[in-house]
Amino acid sequence: MIIIKKLSVAYGNQTIFDNISATINPHDRIGLVGNNGAGKSTLLKLISCAVTEPEPEISINNQCRIAYLSQHVVLESERSIIDETCATFHDAYHAHKERIHLEPLVENNPDLLESYSVACDQEREHNFPALKAQAIQMLLGLGFKQADMDRPVANLSGGWRMRIVLAKLLLENADFYLFDEPTNHLDLHTKEWLVQFLKSASFGFMLVCHEKYILNQVCDKILELERGHIQWYPGNYNQYVQQKEAIQEKLEQQYHAQQKEIAHKKTLIDKFRAKASKASFAQSLIKELERMEKIEPPTSTKSVSFSFPITQNSGKVVLKVEEVAHSFGSTPIFKNASFEIQKGQKVALIAPNGMGKSTLFNILAGIYACQKGTVEYGYNVKHALFAQEQSSVLDKNLSVLDNAYNDCPEQSRARVRSTLGAFLFTDQSVHKKVSVLSGGEQNRLGMVKVLLSGANLLLLDEPTNHLDIPSKQVLLTALQSYQGTIVFVCHDHDFINNLADHIIDLTPEQCIMYPGTYQSYQEYTRALNQPIQVQTKATTSAHSLDTNIRTKYPQQKRLVSLERSIAKIEHEMEVVQNSFADIQFGSDLFNTQCNLLKKLKTQHEQLFTEWQELIS
Incomplete structure (x- = not known):
């Protein structure tokens, strides 16, 4: 058990923790959330330090072994x-x-x-x-x-x-873990492995993570840091958001009611202050106002609408890739990459790290030469590239506003400022030099430049890097409203699922393009790779049936015939399932094979039911 009691921390004039207290149980699965600078990493570090250097405000059970992962x-x-x-x-x-x-x-x-x-x-x-x-x-x-x-x-x-x-x-097998952004540098496949590992783990943890999907999957309570204070919320991240919105709405009502009451009392004070007969009444109202516990105005997230005009419309086919292959030296990375992207599609390019995802993306963007095959842009296509490392493309000596405006001179200065504001740059921060911006701020600035470029095709390489959840939501809203075509690489499950309407899965042997969301792609691939459960059941039951018992039944010949038929159909089902790897999703052949598989499953179910009745 970890007990935090009246902990206060300040850096200069900035209060991080203001007399906070909390009790953390060994099996708690806690998502630690809060704005940048709220003290998430600081809290994890203080708890980890208390293991070897006891602090009066933080006590840890001697039998609780704690492990800490720093992001740096x-x-x-x-x-x-x-x-x-x-x-x-x-x-x-x-x-x-x-x-x-x-x-x-x-x-x-x-x-x-x-x-x-x-x-x-x-x-x-x-x-x-x-x-x-x-x-x-x-x-x-x-x-x-x-x-x-x-x-x-x-x-x-x-x-x-x-x-x-x-x-x-x-591998330390600690009792409680402190994770500070453990998913940094992990691809989608590895993040999913980590999610399943944490879901099945016996230990508790406190997790700082900027991905809603992971917080939803593994956390059963949320600890929020805000304005130096802490607040517990039961449930995962989505449940926390719902509870937070309800609290905010109630707090806003209370705040406005109190402001109305304060204004009314001030009016009475001004009215009766000068009258001798009412002076004591006015003084009592003044004392009431002084004693009143003021409700702080709630922080509210403004809903922002985006409109990014495209300077020219593209043709129906925006990008056509045929038989592209790439090698580094004598080592082949991928081959047979072929797909066609049409106007208005939002396409996520996915693959485990090391499969050539970034290489293919850079070929599409014209950064790498195409060694084999062809990459053709369609009619009237104007593309804009969002680079993974914005520090290499932004002018560090210019301000945020000048960086954005200089690259988009056709946009009015007011339009540039309003878009920067929508991407969380305040009136003061637009004048900051790029050299002092954080990685997340640089990414937001880079995205503003891309969206204001007037391009009808956006190529986005890791656009969510360094962004916290609120910033990702702003970016997602902006890209959802974008009317052009998007091809992007991203490792954030929730972001991909809510933006992409097509998935390109890159393998060493080919590219497969799936229509639909990332979740539907996952469901399809899971179903495709799922073994036929009834096969094991039927086979096991059949072989475990004692031969002497079976000979007692006059239906023995029928049993043998059924088992042979079941085995034959199971083999045919396996062949059909394996064939999907070489068939384009949604094609006529794909639909034919789906119908055939459905028919075989129906036949299998009928034979298996009869087999069960006979042996019973």
């Missing part, structure tokens, strides 16, 4: 990926390395035999092979491949090193 940790290591991960199991790993070190020396140096024997016993006692298998499974879940295990950590990017840090942390 830097892993420096000369070990391989698997060795660095296994080093989490300190004693077992040390015994293993000692045994490996001594093994070739023992033959020529008998004096080392005792040390070698001790190392072998300790390695066996700790069951290092089982621990190593756990580490490998964790790394595979986080996106590493079996072939990566012996690669040096020093050769990895910062994002992949963070995955090792996360793997080591999860």
Whole structure:
């Protein structure tokens, strides 16, 4: 259990926590939310520090083991990926390395035999092979491949090193975890793995994350930090939003009622202050106002409407890609990438990290040359590119306003300012130099420039990077109202699901384009890969049936015939299911195969029902 009691923290004149208190139970699954600067990371860090440096305001049960993941940790290591991960199991790993070190020396140096024997016993006692298998499974879940295990950590990017840090942390088997943006640098597939891992985990956690989908999936309560205070909300993130809106609405009503009461009393005070007979009445009203506990005006999120005129309409076909392939040196990344994007579509390009998603996107944007195949823009297409790292394309010496206006001279200055305001830039912040902006602020500025460009095709590379949930909602609303065509790469489940109407799934062998939302794509692929459950049931039941019992039935021949027919249909169903991998979604052949699969399932159900009746 973690108990926070009357904690106050301030940086200069800025109050972060104002006498806050909270009790956190070991199995709580807490989403920690609040605006940037509200103190989310600070709170996690203070709790983690209290483990080794006790604070009077934070007490932790001695039996509660706490693990902390900082978003800014830097892993420096000369070990391989698997060795660095296994080093989490300190004693077992040390015994293993000692045994490996001594093994070739023992033959020529008998004096080392005792040390070698001790190392072998300790390695066996700790069951290092089982621990190593756990580490490998964790790394595979986080996106590493079996072939990566012996690669040096020093050769990895910062994002992949963070995955090792996360793997080591999860292998600690702590009682309670403090996660500060653990999904940074993870792709969609790995995030889904982490979601399922956390949902099935026995430990509790406090999680800072800027993705609604993850907070909805894994959290059962929300702790909000606002204006130095904390507020608990039961349920996941969506439930928190609903409760927050209801509270805000009630608070707003109370605030306006109190303001009306204050105005009325001030009117009476002004009216009777000068009259001797009413002076005491006026004074009593003044004292009432002084004693009144003022309700702070609630913070409200304004609904913003967007309109981004397109300078010219494109033709029906906006982008056509045929048989595109790419290699780095002698290593092929992907091949047979073919698809057609039409006017008005909003298309998400997805694939696990390392599959070539960014490479294909850069080919579409003209940043990389097309090695094989063709990429053709349609008639009258004008595209604008949103780069993943805006710091490389913005002028750091200019203000926010000048950066936006200089790239969109055809837009009025008032229009530019209003759009910046819609993207959360205040009247004061539009004059800030780009050099002092945060990563999220730079992304918002870059998106304003893209949307005001007048392009009819937007190519967006990781547009949600560095954005908190409110900023993502503003961006989502803007892009939903955009009338042109969008192709984008993104790792935010909720954002993709609410923006994309088509999904392009890139694999090493081909591209498959699916109409519909990301959720419908997931449901389709899950159904496609789901094994036929009745097959196992029928086969198991049939083989487990004692032969002597079966011979007692006069229907034995029919039973044998049914089992053969069921096995044949199950084989045909498997063939049809496998065929979907090579068929374009929504095509005539696709529909034919769907109908055939449905027919086979009906036949299978009828035969299986008869088989069950006979053996019963």
